[in-house]
Amino acid sequence: MSMRTLCVLICVGFHFHHSLAQSVRRLGAKASVASIIAHSSELEPISQSTPVGFGAGWQWMATGQKNWEVCNCFYYLGVEAFYYNFNNPSVLGSAAGVAGSFEPILWRKEPWALSLASGIGLTYLNRVYDPQDNPENLFFSQAMSFLLFVAPVLEYRISPDWSAQLGLSYNHISNGGQKQPNKGMNFPAISLGASRYLSSPQLPRYEKASTPSEWQMYLEAGFTTKGRDGGPGRGAVWSLAGEAYRSVAAISAFGAGLDVGKDYTVAPEQRFWPSLTIAPFVAHHFTLGRIDFSQWMAFYLQKPVGERNQRFYQRYLLRYKINNSLFAGVGLKAHGHVAENLDVRLGWSL
Secondary structure, eight states: OOHHHHHHHHHHHHHHHHHHHTEEEEEEEEEEEEOOOOOSGGGGGGSOSOOEEEEEEEEEEEOSHHHHTTTTSOEEEEEEEEEEEOSOTTTTOEEEEEEEEEEEEEEEETTEEEEEEEEEEEEEESSOOBTTTBTTOOSOOOSEEEEEEEEEEEEEEOSSSEEEEEEEEEEEEEOTTSSSOOOOEEEEEEEEEEEEEEEOOOOOOOOOOOOOOSOEEEEEEEEEEEEOTTSSSEEEEEEEEEEEEEEEETTEEEEEEEEEEEETTSOTTSOTGGGEEEEEEEEEEEEETTEEEEEEEEEOSBOOTTSOSOSEEEEEEEEEEOSSSEEEEEEEEEETTEEEEEEEEEEEEO
C-alpha cells in the first residue's frame, strides 16, 4: 500500500469517526397490540382477531446543517425488523419482515419529544389466499408483500442513556396491486417501546428557511405494472399529473390539479381516449424541507369500462426534492381502504 493511499484511508476514517461522534445513535425495541379494520362486509368474519407485534431496530440522526435542511428539522433514519401475529393462524397467519424508516422530530422540550415516524418495507406472509386451501383470506394473495406505516411517537427521556416511547401507528400491508385479490390489511396499533442511546450529543440550533408565499406548480409522471384480472402476464399502468399549490403554514400547503392515467390491464380493446382515466383532485401537502408527503382526493371525470365502480380515489405520495426543479418519489393509489397499486414517480417543478 502506498503512502498516498494510506493517507487517504486515514482521512476517510477520521471523517467517518467525526461524523459518528456528531450523530445521535440508538437501539430500540417495542411491543404493540392492533385492531384490524374490516373495510368491506366480506372481510368482517376474519377481522375479529387482535394482532400483536414486536419490533427492534437501529436509528441514526446526523446533526449537521445540511442534514437538518432536508426537512428543516432533526430526523432519524433507521432500519427495523418486525413481526406481527394476526391471532388467526389458519387463515391470516403472521407477517415478518424489514422496513426502512424516516422519523422527523416535530416538537422537543426536554425530557419530552414528539416525532412522526413513517416507513416502507418488505414482509413475508405465511398464509395467503388460495381458492381451495384458504379462500377466506381476501387480505393477502402474495407471500412477499409491502408494509407501509405512519406513527406519531411521544418520547420521554428517562436518563441520558434511556428513553420510553408511546406510539400510535396506522399500518397497511398489501402487494401493491401485483396480484389479485388484493384487499390489503389496514390495522391501527398502539405500542410501547424503549430505546438505548449509544451516543447523544447536544443538538445545535439552525435557522429555518422562509416559507414560499407564491403559488407553485409542477408536472409529474408515475409508472408501475400489475397482473391482469383473469389473464396471464402483466400490464403497464402510467399516470401524468399537474398541480398548483400554495403554502398556508410552515409545513402545510393546499392545491388542486388534474390526474390522467392509462391502465393497460383494463379493457385493452377500447380506443385510446375512452380508455383513459381523467380525474381532477384536491391535495394537501405536508412539507418538511426537501420532503413532501401529500394526499390527493380525486374524482373520476372519465374512466374506462372495467374500472372499479367507485367515483373517488386517493393517492398518497412521498417525494424528495433532488434540486430546485427535479423531484422523485413513490405513490400509492387506493379506493377507500383498498390499495390498487404502488408506483414510482418523477416530477419537474415549473
